[in-house]
Amino acid sequence: xxxxxxxxxxxxxxxxxxxxxxxxxxxxxxxxxxxxxxxxxxxxxxxxxxxxxxxxxxxxxxxxxxxxxxxxxxxxxxxxxxxxxxxxxxxxxxxxxxxxxxxxxxxxxxxxxxxxxxxxxxxxxxxxxxxxxxxxxxxxxxxxxxxxxxxxxxxxxxxxxxxxxxxxxxxxxxxxxxxxxxxxxxxxxxxxxxxxxxxxxxxxxxxxxxxxxxxxxxxxxxxxxxxxxxxxxxxxxxxxxxxxxxxxxxxxxxxxxxxxxxxxxxxxxxxxxxxxxxxxxxxxxxxxxxxxxxxxxxxxxxxxxxxxxxxxxxxxxxxxxxxxxxxxxxxxxxxxxxxxxxxxxxxxxxxxxxxxxxxxxxxxxxxxxxxxxxxxxxxxxxx
Amino acid sequence: xxxxxxxxxxxxxxxxxxxxxxxxxxxxxxxxxxxxxxxxxxxxxxxxxxxxxxxxxxxxxxxxxxxxxxxxxxxxxxxxxxxxxxxxxxxxxxxxxxxxxxxxxxxxxxxxxxxxxxxxxxxxxxxxxxxxxxxxxxxxxxxxxxxxxxxxxxxxxxxxxxxxxxxxxxxxxxxxxxxxxxxxxxxxxxxxxxxxxxxxxxxxxxxxxxxxxxxxxxxxxxxxxxxxxxxxxxxxxxxxxxxxxxxxxxxxxxxxxxxxxxxxxxxxxxxxxxxxxxxxxxxxxxxxxxxxxxxxxxxxxxxxxxxxxxxxxxxxxxxxxxxxxxxxxxxxxxxxxxxxxxxxx
Numbered sequence: 041x042x043x044x045x046x047x048x049x050x051x052x053x054x055x056x057x058x059x060x061x062x063x064x065x066x067x068x069x070x071x072x073x074x075x076x077x078x079x080x081x082x083x084x085x086x087x088x089x090x091x092x093x094x095x096x097x098x099x100x101x102x103x104x105x106x107x108x109x110x111x112x113x114x115x116x117x118x119x120x121x122x123x124x125x126x127x128x129x130x131x132x133x134x135x136x137x138x139x140x141x142x143x144x145x146x147x148x149x150x151x152x153x154x155x156x157x158x159x160x161x162x163x164x165x166x167x168x169x170x171x172x173x174x175x176x177x178x179x180x181x182x183x184x185x186x187x188x189x190x191x192x193x194x195x196x197x198x199x200x201x202x203x204x205x206x207x208x209x210x211x212x213x214x215x216x217x218x219x220x221x222x223x224x225x226x227x228x229x230x231x232x233x234x235x236x237x238x239x240x241x242x243x244x245x246x247x248x249x250x251x252x253x254x255x256x257x258x259x260x261x262x263x264x265x266x267x268x269x270x271x272x273x274x275x276x277x278x279x280x281x282x283x284x285x286x287x288x289x290x291x292x293x294x295x296x297x298x299x300x301x302x303x304x305x306x307x308x309x310x311x312x313x314x315x316x317x318x319x320x321x322x323x324x325x326x327x328x329x330x331x332x333x334x335x336x337x338x339x340x341x342x343x344x345x346x347x348x349x350x351x352x353x354x355x356x357x358x359x360x361x362x363x364x365x366x367x368x369x370x371x372x373x374x375x376x377x378x379x380x381x382x383x384x385x386x387x388x389x390x391x392x393x394x395x396x397x398x399x400x401x402x403x404x405x406x407x408x409x410x411x412x413x414x415x416x417x418x419x420x421x422x423x
Numbered sequence: 424x425x426x427x428x429x430x431x432x433x434x435x436x437x438x439x440x441x442x443x444x445x446x447x448x449x450x451x452x453x454x455x456x457x458x459x460x461x462x463x464x465x466x467x468x469x470x471x472x473x474x475x476x477x478x479x480x481x482x483x484x485x486x487x488x489x490x491x492x493x494x495x496x497x498x499x500x501x502x503x504x505x506x507x508x509x510x511x512x513x514x515x516x517x518x519x520x521x522x523x524x525x526x527x528x529x530x531x532x533x534x535x536x537x538x539x540x541x542x543x544x545x546x547x548x549x550x551x552x553x554x555x556x557x558x559x560x561x562x563x564x565x566x567x568x569x570x571x572x573x574x575x576x577x578x579x580x581x582x583x584x585x586x587x588x589x590x591x592x593x594x595x596x597x598x599x600x601x602x603x604x605x606x607x608x609x610x611x612x613x614x615x616x617x618x619x620x621x622x623x624x625x626x627x628x629x630x631x632x633x634x635x636x637x638x639x640x641x642x643x644x645x646x647x648x649x650x651x652x653x654x655x656x657x658x659x660x661x662x663x664x665x666x667x668x669x670x671x672x673x674x675x676x677x678x679x680x681x682x683x684x685x686x687x688x689x690x691x692x693x694x695x696x697x698x699x700x701x702x703x704x705x706x707x708x709x710x711x712x713x714x715x716x717x718x719x720x721x722x723x724x725x726x727x728x729x730x731x732x733x734x735x736x737x738x739x740x741x742x743x744x745x746x747x748x749x750x751x752x753x754x755x756x757x758x759x760x761x762x763x764x765x766x767x768x
């Protein structure tokens with residue numbers, strides 16, 4: 041037998057086994073569904089869902105389709121993951137650096153935080169924030185204003201409602217500002233490489249970011265009306281704030297629990313990354329006259345990031361998947377709305393679970409593709 | 424002497440039961456029945472804790488009217504009402520657990536609706552509790568009727584139930600905007616409402632009455648008088664095993680009919696000598712009712728003796744526990760209620 045055949049045969053067998061296993065499960069599911077008179081199909085997605093959802097980023101009520109309900113759940117999952125990733129990164133980086141601080145108190149507080157939060161099951165933490173921490177919040181009628189006119193209550197965090205006119209013009213102005221900043225940055229880089237001059241890029245960028253949106257107010261016809269929350273009575277003891285934008289306590293508890301939990305892992309990644317850069321690098325950088333800030337920005341961080349990014353990607357993926365624990369505290373995410381209520385109302389377990397699984401898979405693959413791209417970008421480039 | 428006699432009779436009864444099973448069970452082909460007898464217990468899906476319907480105490484003993492349906496089936500097919508394995512299920516898991524074959528009876532305060540019956544491989548066998556959806560509010564709110572609900576009211580409930588749909592229908596028809604807060608488990612709904620997260624808690628009225636007992640201070644809450652939906656609750660089986668379906672249906676019917684004829688767990692044996700043939704059939708002294716689904720003739724007697732009739736079950740689980748002392752529609756048709764079952768003959 042020659043080498044080529046020897047290589048192919050094990051692969052062929054593996055392939056056959058995989059096909060057989062998948063085939064068997066499909067056949068088995070089909071047989072069982074036939075026996076019980078259950079039909080398979082995705083037609084139900086077009087039907088009217090006839091249930092309402094507490095919190096939605098797009099317009100939705102029970103007269104929309106199940107497909108729309110799916111989208112509501114998906115967007116809510118993405119929202120909580122997005123906020124969670126940003127918050128946990130900020131906390132994680134701060135705590136990770138704090139763990140390396142020479143200050144005894146800072147170092148040990150950070151270490152205590154990490155050990156405490158990462159060793160308690162996430163579901164318990166979610167319950168803690170929702171049922172223990174938020175329960176201590178006042179009822180709307182007893183709430184005191186924070187930052188002028190926002191109210192933190194047991195029914196949610198009420199913030200003023202922003203009513204925009206010509207919001208699109210405002211958004212375009214921000215987009216224009218960002219694009220011009222990018223152009224200026226690349227121009228500044230060229231100048232520095234060619235002539236050695238440094239342009240004050242930061243100030244120019246900030247200026248643009250403020251000036252352009254401001255212009256849109258003055259000449260773009262954009263205007264913003266802020267409606268402050270006012271207490272409204274529903275019954276002798278029932279109150280809410282109206283008009284107001286209400287962030288539901290479910291969202292707040294979930295974001296808090298997810299970020300504080302995931303931040304501990306990110307902090308460890310950050311610490312490992314910084315410690316992974318050899319001491320000589322720092323000393324060498326200092327010896328050629330870089331300031332401590334420049335040392336961190338130009339020498340340590342670029343090298344540390346290479347170590348930090350891959351494990352942090354895992355944490356982002358974990359956070360996104362962990363957000364499905366939302367179902368326990370009534371935050372209407374994909375699992376609660378689609379794999380929960382919609383599954384129950386239609387009884388289409390196989391269809392809905394398969395869609396949900398594929399969705400989580402796609403979200404995870406997208407995040408990891410993005411992070412891999414970033415990782416490649418900052419990796420050592422052989423010249 | 425008496426002691427030995429008792430042992431002897433129970434031995435004879437056991438042999439008779441076994442004999443009956445080995446001959447007649449073979450004649451009828453029910454896969455579920457055969458599997459149940461082979462395993463030696465009935466696999467029953469119940470709630471995760473709803474006092475009066477299915478609730479486990481500290482030592483893991485289940486009680487409730489839903490639990491009693493499964494016990495009745497166990498008494499009928501296995502001869503012992505205690506041979507039941509209970510699986511607590513959330514509203515979301517329940518139908519999948521049944522259609523996938525993890526349980527054989529779903530007796531979990533489940534509303535009988537057209538789409539559930541026709542669409543998803545289930546068969547409803549009867550109604551063991553007539554219910555309707557209602558609202559609970561805090562007494563201090565001063566609300567005494569749903570007509571006092573105002574825009575912006577937040578309502579706590581469970582996901583995956585007819586409750587969510589009824590709630591939408593109700594608020595839409597009244598033109599009231601509301602915030603639905605839907606949890607996966609009942610305990611969390613109660614905790615959230617109790618904490619003040621929601622202005623009202625909505626589910627089946629029996630459920631409201633039962634959950635009220637779990638609150639920090641039950642006297643601070645009232646159930647509003649309005650009923651916004653029909654919720655006939657009953658046991659469910661998988662589609663495709665009509666013999667098993669019949670066994671579960673008639674185990675429930677026997678309990679209700681036994682009450683109608685005044686047969687109780689205490690007097691069942693003495694009823695064998697009754698003059699009424701309907702009573703004699705129910706206690707196995709006349710006719711061959713059990714043979715129709717491959718059981719012996721004492722199947723119904725065992726149900727009545729070991730579990731009791733419907734009235735006993737209701738009194739034990741729902742009335743005496745203070746959940747709903749008044750039977751309301753769940754009274755016999757002869758006494759002004761709507762419990763009316765086909766005759767066992």
